[in-house]
Amino acid sequence: MTRRAGSRASTNDLTVPDGSARSPAFEVRGLTRTYGTGDVAVRALRDVSFEVDYGDVVCIMGKSGSGKSTLLRLLGLLDTPTSGMVLLNGIDVTRLRESRRRVLRLGRLGYVFQEYALLPELTAEENVYLPSLMSGCPLRESRLRARQLLAMLDLENRARHRPSELSGGQQQRVAIARAMVNEPAVLFADEPTGNLDTESSEMVMTALSQMNAELGVTILFVSHDPDDRRYAKNLIVLRDGEMVEDAS
Numbered sequence: 001m002t003r004r005a006g007s008r009a010s011t012n013d014l015t016v017p018d019g020s021a022r023s024p025a026f027e028v029r030g031l032t033r034t035y036g037t038g039d040v041a042v043r044a045l046r047d048v049s050f051e052v053d054y055g056d057v058v059c060i061m062g063k064s065g066s067g068k069s070t071l072l073r074l075l076g077l078l079d080t081p082t083s084g085m086v087l088l089n090g091i092d093v094t095r096l097r098e099s100r101r102r103v104l105r106l107g108r109l110g111y112v113f114q115e116y117a118l119l120p121e122l123t124a125e126e127n128v129y130l131p132s133l134m135s136g137c138p139l140r141e142s143r144l145r146a147r148q149l150l151a152m153l154d155l156e157n158r159a160r161h162r163p164s165e166l167s168g169g170q171q172q173r174v175a176i177a178r179a180m181v182n183e184p185a186v187l188f189a190d191e192p193t194g195n196l197d198t199e200s201s202e203m204v205m206t207a208l209s210q211m212n213a214e215l216g217v218t219i220l221f222v223s224h225d226p227d228d229r230r231y232a233k234n235l236i237v238l239r240d241g242e243m244v245e246d247a248s
């Protein structure tokens with residue numbers, strides 16, 4: 001990861017290559033997000049620029065309110081910036097129409113949130129393969145992929161359980177399997193261990209590391225826990241919406 005944004009030629013090819021392909025995975029240039037206007041305007045993110053290489057694992061840290069979730073949401077195409085760019089293969093994805101962004105979100109980006117967000121009436125396996133079905137993959141293939149991912153994460157004997165029958169750490173590992181089912185190029189995780197005890201947190205962070213090491217997915221995760229740095233190859237520290245040198 002580098003803080004300086006390089007210039008790259010534009011291309012009409014929006015396919016995001018997998019881990020073996022050229023770097024960087026994406027480039028962030030002058031990203032700014034202001035919520036509201038006038039007296040109530042909150043400058044949540046201010047002129048943030050960096051690059052992330054394919055295969056990287058980046059930890060985003062900073063105090064509460066420093067802009068971590070705002071940054072992750074912008075990179076994950078869940079929000080649009082006030083100004084600045086997010087380039088995938090040299091294309092500014094913040095300017096794409098919503099239908100193209102939706103295709104990228106479903107097919108090339110994965111998400112893990114603090115609250116797991118599993119569908120309660122579906123089994124673990126069904127939760128995992130649902131995004132694959134939504135992408136048009138046949139049921140048989142989707143289910144096979146879900147089973148492989150659950151097995152990788154030591155959850156094969158929980159595949160038929162509903163979320164209410166699983167521990168928090170197990171539910172979060174199911175959420176990681178779900179995020180990986182469409183083989184994303186980049187996985188975003190906003191405080192994935194925020195609701196978990198130390199032991200479960202370690203299992204979840206190990207599961208994320210495993211996805212990076214074995215499947216090559218690029219990972220950006222937010223954490224409050226300084227211990228989680230050991231899972232990252234690079235660190236971004238935010239303070240009041242700005243990227244700062246690591247002070248600690």
Ligand SMILES: Nc1ncnc2c1ncn2[C@@H]1O[C@H](COP(=O)(O)OP(=O)(O)OP(=O)(O)O)[C@@H](O)[C@H]1O
Nearest residue numbers: 035036042044062063064065066067068069070071
């Ligand atoms: N939808 C919104 N409308 C107005 N202000 C917002 C909105 N979302 C976030 N903010 C403000 O933007 C700033 C950054 O918020 P953000 O959620 O990115 O922080 P964070 O670093 O993720 O904090 P935490 O560690 O508590 O999750 C905060 O001051 C927050 O109050």
Ligand SMILES: [Mg+2]
Nearest residue numbers: 068069070190
């Ligand atoms: Mg947050």
